[in-house]
Amino acid sequence: MQPEMQELLVRTGPGTPMGELMRRYWIPALLSREIADPDCPPIRVKLLGERLLALRDSNGRAGIIGEFCAHRGTSLFFGRNEECGIRCSYHGWKYDLDGNCIDLPQQPSYAPEIKLTAYPCVEQGGVVWVYMGPPARRPEPPALEWSLLPDTHAYVSRRWQECNWMQALEGAIDSSHVSFVHRYEMDFDPMHDTAAGRKYLKADPSPIFDVRQSDAGLTILTRRNGDADTYYWRITQFIMPWYTFIPPFGDHALGAHAFVPMDDENCWTWNINYYADKPLDEVQLKAMKDGKGIHGQVLSGTLRAVANRDNDYLIDRAGQKDRRSFSGVIGFAIQDSSLQESMGPIQDRTQEHLVPTDRAIVVARNRLADAARALRESQAEPPGVRADDQRLRAGSTLLGRDRPIEQWYRDALAARPDNPIYTV
Ligand code: FES
Ligand SMILES: [Fe+2]
Structure with missing residues (x-):
């Protein structure tokens, strides 16, 4: 095998050809039972080189967002999952499953400008699936x-x-x-x-x-x-x-x-x-x-x-x-x-x-x-x-x-x- 082919096949991070290909499919991210209940502890999920956090909010909706707080980079794994969002334990910034900052206690007017990565999810077959590609190219849910x-x-x-x-x-x-x-x-x-x-x-x-x-x-x-x-x-x-x-x-x-x-x-x-x-x-x-x-x-x-x-x-x-x-x-x-x-x-x-x-x-x-x-x-x-x-x-x-x-x-x-x- 030529080294170029090897690199093409094994590299899947953002911007790589194989990584971009994979981002066009629904990705099995974690089992629904790993986040069984509303407001249960979040789960770290690393996919295609991206560090993400899976959680279920107070309404029972499953979501996947970036793992790190936009303020100073604390892991939200240590946050509080409560009242439809995860609140960073360090200074209390809070995010919903669409990545919106919904509370920023030190400067509330700044909150609308703050956004975390958030990817759409579906639950099917006991699995939380995530789509990490361009929104306009999102396919129908899997039919395996x-x-x-x-x-x-x-x-x-x-x-x-x-x-x-x-x-x-x-x-x-x-x-x-x-x-x-x-x-x-x-x-x-x-x-x-x-x-x-x-x-x-x-x-x-x-x-x-x-x-x-x-x-x-x-x-x-x-x-x-x-x-x-x-x-x-x-x-x-x-x-x-x-x-x-x-x-x-x-x-x-x-x-x-x-x-x-x-x-x-x-x-x-x-x-x-x-x-x-x-x-x-x-x-x-x-x-x-x-x-x-x-x-x-x-x-x-x-x-x-x-x-x-x-x-x-x-x-x-x-x-x-x-x-x-x-x-x-x-x-x-x-x-x-x-x-x-x-x-x-x-x-x-x-x-x-x-x-x-x-x-x-x-x-x-x-x-x-x-x-x-x-x-x-x-x-x-x-x-x-x-x-x-x-x-x-x-x-x-x-x-x-x-x-x-x-x-x-x-x-x-x-x-x-x-x-x-x-x-x-
Ligand atoms: S690092 Fe998260 S609120 Fe400060
Ligand atoms: Fe085997």
């Missing part, structure tokens, strides 16, 4: 299937991941790693065990990738040998700029992610499990809350993983030897983040050596880079901004070797209520 379901059907978590967002995204569109790092975990994890697909994943470590453009991003078709005259297909959806839908495992809930830059060396990894047509049961919810499957166990407050780089992700070398875990790290979520973080905060892609199973990664990088350049050069509307284009699903299936996959997947993987879930 998991974000439109009743609360009972989906469980969403988020986790601080200590590496650049592209390392996390690239992991999620790389089906070939499942045959290695998750090889034994598939048999232990309560959200993956029992799936027939495990057999094909283990037997064929070198899948064939076929990557197709969708209106919203990419559909990544991964082919392994199935039984007799079938192929085992795992079909991942990549929705611009950071969403992935994971091909499902047997009767387990569907999975999805988002990888949102916090800054260029850290990201928020969002994890979602859902059924499109029924509630999750208590056993599943407990497993997710305990960090099983794609969620991971985190420390409250920082949302940093309990198994993190300071403790070598609690690697169990005996477990690595006796095949409890391929890498010795326990759990899908931390297996992924440990290896992605081990590359360093920003992987140096000028030094990598790619092989055919990295095909989806190459195509995704180009799709993102092309969209960022097109936005900068011609203000072209980025792919995946339109809500209707996001109505897709992942799938896994066994198909006869003579069945053309392209005739099958376009209809089968539309996120329509009357479409069955395809899962093996």
Whole structure:
């Protein structure tokens, strides 16, 4: 990779091409339950290099504003959230969710001139979404299937991941790693065990990738040998700029992610499990809350993983030897983040050596880079901004070797209520 391409992909602060691209989409900022009640404590949220504060006002409205007081720069995290605004604890200046200074005790006539950054929010699917782009280009709220379901059907978590967002995204569109790092975990994890697909994943470590453009991003078709005259297909959806839908495992809930830059060396990894047509049961919810499957166990407050780089992700070398875990790290979520973080905060892609199973990664990088350049050069509307284009699903299936996959997947993987879930 050329250094210019690397810079284009990994830099997301204000004014960068990728940062401007990302600011054209609704951004998952935090969980609604993190600011559950009116006037509850605010939450710091860093997004695309901007330090922001999320809070819920006395009327129950959620909002996101700049973190620092306009007076002398105190963090409003230490402020008082009361009577429809947050009051700085230092000298009492008070701001509403639109960033207006609504009280300035020392010089009231000055208040109308004072404005904090404030971004519009919507709440949907248990998530507070924020739009940080030009007001005139604000899209309709997202239509990702998991974000439109009743609360009972989906469980969403988020986790601080200590590496650049592209390392996390690239992991999620790389089906070939499942045959290695998750090889034994598939048999232990309560959200993956029992799936027939495990057999094909283990037997064929070198899948064939076929990557197709969708209106919203990419559909990544991964082919392994199935039984007799079938192929085992795992079909991942990549929705611009950071969403992935994971091909499902047997009767387990569907999975999805988002990888949102916090800054260029850290990201928020969002994890979602859902059924499109029924509630999750208590056993599943407990497993997710305990960090099983794609969620991971985190420390409250920082949302940093309990198994993190300071403790070598609690690697169990005996477990690595006796095949409890391929890498010795326990759990899908931390297996992924440990290896992605081990590359360093920003992987140096000028030094990598790619092989055919990295095909989806190459195509995704180009799709993102092309969209960022097109936005900068011609203000072209980025792919995946339109809500209707996001109505897709992942799938896994066994198909006869003579069945053309392209005739099958376009209809089968539309996120329509009357479409069955395809899962093996
Ligand atoms: S620094 Fe906030 S009111 Fe003075
Ligand atoms: Fe993984």
